[in-house]
Amino acid sequence: MIADSLTQALKQYFGYDSFRAGQREIIEAFLGGRDTLAIMPTGGGKSICFQLPALLKTGVTIVVSPLIALMQDQVTALKENGIGATFLNSTLSGRESNQRSQAILNGAVKLIYVAPERLFNEQFLEFLNIVKNQVGIAGFAIDEAHCVSEWGHDFRPEYRQLSRIRNSFADVPMIGLTATATERVREDISQQLALRDPYIHVASFDRANLYYEVIPKQGADQSYIHLYQQIKKTQGAGIVYCLSRKRVDEIAERLRIDGIEAIPYHAGLTPREREENQTRWIRDDVQVMVATIAFGMGINKPDVRFVIHYDLSKNIEGYYQESGRAGRDGEDSRCTLFLGYQDLETIKYLIAQKVDPHTNAPLEAEQRIAHQQLRQVVDYAEGITCRRAILLRYFGENFHDNCRNCDNCLTPKPMEDWTVEAQKFLSCVARTKERFGAAHLIDVLRGSRKEKVLQHHHDQLSTYGIGKDRSLDEWRQLSRSLVHQGYLTPTTDGYAILKLNDRSWEVMRGQRQVLLPIERDAEPVVADSRDRGDRPVDVEILFEKLRLLRKNLADEQAVPPYVIFSNATLNQMAEHQPTTRRDFAKLSGVGQKKLEQYADDFIGIILEHHQQYPPPSPGEFRDSPKAKMEAITSKPKSSKLATNQATLEMYEHGLDVDDIARDRGLKPATIWTHLVQLVEAGYAINIDRLVPPDRQTIIYEALEAIGGDSLRNLFDHLREAYTYDEIKIVRAIWQNEKEPL
Structure with a gap:
């Protein structure tokens, strides 16, 4: 051949x-x-x-x-x-x-x-x-x-x-x-x-279109709020993975109550329920699938825009494959892992349940492998270097550069000197004869009166109670970091007993400095980089028409929409706007069968669209050399201004943000950005429908009190009772008023 x-x-x-x-x-x-x-x-x-x-x-x-x-x-x-x-x-x-x-x-x-x-x-x-x-x-x-x-x-x-x-x-x-x-x-x-x-x-395991991030869990309510915000501001389908069936049901139900179309998937549902839920999600009838890891293998849905592990994953390979269900179409997508140390204990408990069904004896080899795999996940989650490099290194692939598409590369955590605390911890290891694990050592450092501490007379050690000034979580983070950085050696795969090594003594002698990353509050979720707001308005409108036709055809045939055409093909269709079968066949993803079956339907929509929005040049692809040059030379102001003014016109006709976003095929966050930019440009916009006057007054007071330099400070000052969008648009008006005439 x-x-x-x-x-x-x-x-x-x-x-x-x-x-x-x-x-x-x-x-x-x-x-x-x-x-x-x-x-x-x-x-x-x-x-x-x-x-x-x-x-x-x-x-x-x-x-x-x-x-x-x-x-x-x-x-x-x-x-x-x-x-x-x-x-x-x-x-x-x-x-x-x-x-x-x-x-x-x-x-x-x-x-x-x-x-x-x-x-x-x-x-x-x-x-x-x-x-x-x-x-x-x-x-x-x-x-x-x-x-x-x-x-x-x-x-x-x-x-x-x-x-x-x-x-x-x-x-x-x-x-x-x-x-x-x-x-x-x-x-x-x-x-x-x-x-x-x-x-x-x-092949290379690098998925350059995936953004990786790890978010510390900060209590059930706060973690859920961040989960909700991320889903709300992300356009397209997604998966939320949880460790237990109970958590799956809770999250799915809470998302539904909060207006997000979400359904559960786990082994507790009947086969028919699982099949129906999977079908609804694949066919874009609902946005979010909340599932245990039982869901996903072999799912070919290419347009998954986010995968969120709400609970810690059990191993790196599983995490890589599950997160890799995002962005199979090559478009930018987000992979989020929530790190909660209670999840770590839950997984350790599950590992302990690996027993021989006949003898009930522990399957020690399987447990050992599982503990090794869990340690690797924690190393990834707590790592302060490039997330992508950590993942690729696991699969034997070197990646030395800054990937510019993970949280550690884009917003590296500040480091803090914890050498004194490390010396206290290591000294406690030495004084307890290197016979205990982290939990007991922390109890000694924090002055606990637990029976185990008293039984071993560790309340009489010089290190007893010298760590009361640090929280339990801070000591846990330090103990794990000491292991990850090689300052302590665990004797078992479960970190059961901690031993000193040469590097430990160098720290205690003051020959080495121990630095710890400072965990910050999760940043507010912003619209992802997939936003197509800089495309011409007519292209956006056509894309939505083509997407609706695809959904209708898919429903008629009882198949997922992406089986008809992928989003990538629809994007090409909207941008190139072919009006003949010959041009339609040039689109990526259009083979002979699909050309015969669908070309006329989609071309019909394009021709109908041209009656309202004439194409730049009949029969000419928009990405021709001439069109590309025109885009380069004319784009800087006109396309942005046009899309902002289109939003303003719809807003002034009485449509709210969600209506405008839906009609234009954009995200609500993009519409808010348009309106803020218009205010900043000096347009007189009545924002009472966006932010009621009484709420404007309170934001004004906050701006007068602390200034408008930091959105985060304003958000915190207002006790998180006002959205960033509300704050930004009121701040834009306030700043205009402050400017000298």
């Missing part, structure tokens, strides 16, 4: 003009009959690496998938592209299974999705032998291949049997695919799948 024909097939079936990094090499290896292992981040295009070869080779490709939802999702997307695909699983009746089996034998199917349990059913193995003899088996694709490894974050024992495929079909090539695998896991996958001299491709 020559290179040009490969690219041609990619465009024909999937609508893409070029391969992503690594895809061509993987496809060529698998097409050549070589076993292959592909490690590519979520959104990196793994599926095409086995789907395209399946279409170009004789026979069918068997895809092993761990979840029914994953099978259904991928089969739906393939059929939408005109590709013969089916799944065989427990949701089908006997008649449906027979019909699909016959379609396979008739050569109408190129990809068959099955669960590993079905694959080793004797009856199904017999069927596969018939398939091999009649139509041929082109290959086996093992999706989510990390499930085969006990070192993987989602180990599934049934995957261990997959090596039997090699015994039954020795001459059929196999490809394993996963988004997350350390070197140890990669070796285990190759061994467990019995891959022979595999071609191994390990």
Whole structure:
């Protein structure tokens, strides 16, 4: 298969003009009959690496998938592209299974999705032998291949049997695919799948479009408020992960009460409830899925704008894959982890429950691995260096630069000298003979009268009570930081006993300084960088019309909207505004089947739109060299002024902020920004509908009292009873009044 024909097939079936990094090499290896292992981040295009070869080779490709939802999702997307695909699983009746089996034998199917349990059913193995003899088996694709490894974050024992495929079909090539695998896991996958001299491709794990941040939990109410604010100000779908079913239900219900469309997902719901909730979220009928980690594997929804771990994750691989469900379309997205140390204790308790079901004895090896993994998550959460570098280092990839897209790089925490407190702590370790853990040492330092302290006569030590001036949480943070920075050595994976080392004595002798990052209050959430407010108004309006058409078509066919077209394709459509099938076919994501099926509908919307907003040049793409040059030379003032004035016109016609945002396809935060900028520019705007006069008066008083230099100070002075938007617009008027004439 020559290179040009490969690219041609990619465009024909999937609508893409070029391969992503690594895809061509993987496809060529698998097409050549070589076993292959592909490690590519979520959104990196793994599926095409086995789907395209399946279409170009004789026979069918068997895809092993761990979840029914994953099978259904991928089969739906393939059929939408005109590709013969089916799944065989427990949701089908006997008649449906027979019909699909016959379609396979008739050569109408190129990809068959099955669960590993079905694959080793004797009856199904017999069927596969018939398939091999009649139509041929082109290959086996093992999706989510990390499930085969006990070192993987989602180990599934049934995957261990997959090596039997090699015994039954020795001459059929196999490809394993996963988004997350350390070197140890990669070796285990190759061994467990019995891959022979595999071609191994390990893509970069860097997801440059994802913003990573860690937020300390500050009590249930305060943490929920920050969660709510972030969701409220972020346009698009999102996932909130929680440790327990109870927390899932509580957060989902509270978000609904506060006006955010949210639904739960956990094992306590019936299979039908889980399926219905997942379908509603995938089809954009609700914005937020609140879930345990049981949700998400294989979900292909590309336009997830945020993933929030409201509770601490159990391991780095799980966190990376779960957070990686954001931004699969390449658009900017936000990944937030809430760090609460009570969650740490909860996870330790869950680890302690790992016991042999037959003997009830602790599974010490599994517990040891789990404690190691938990320590790595805490290291990430408490780290003061680049978040991206910490994550990539875990997967064996070096990243030395400032990523400019995480909290530590954009807003590094100030450091504070804690050498004296460290000396007190280390001295307490020494005086208690290095036989205790952090909890007991902190009790001694804070002068506790607990039985354990008195029993060991530690109330008589010179370090007893010398740490009363620091809070329990501060001492906990110091103890963990001393371990992370190498000033103490834990003897077990659970930090049970702390031992001194050479670096400990250097601190106690005053030869080393110990610095601790100062935890600050979470900053107010601002609109994310995806805001398209600088695009022409007519493009924004057209995008919303196209999005509505996509939703209606998706509802008619009972498929997710992104199966019709991705947001990236819709954005291109709104910007290029093709009015012929020839131009429509140039859009990324438009293959032959979708061109025939949808081009006329979307072109009709564009032509209708042109009656109200004539295009700059008929038939010319907006990103032509001429259009790009015009945008560069004319953009600085006109587009910003035009979009602000469009907001002002709608506001003066009586629409409120939410109405304007909805009609223009923008975020409410963007509309507030427009109005503030207009006030700052000297426009006389009556803001009484935005901020009632009595609230304006109180903000004015605060401005007179402390000035307008710091929004944060004003927010705190007003005891968080007024939003930043209210404060900003009143401050803009106040500053105008203060300026000399």
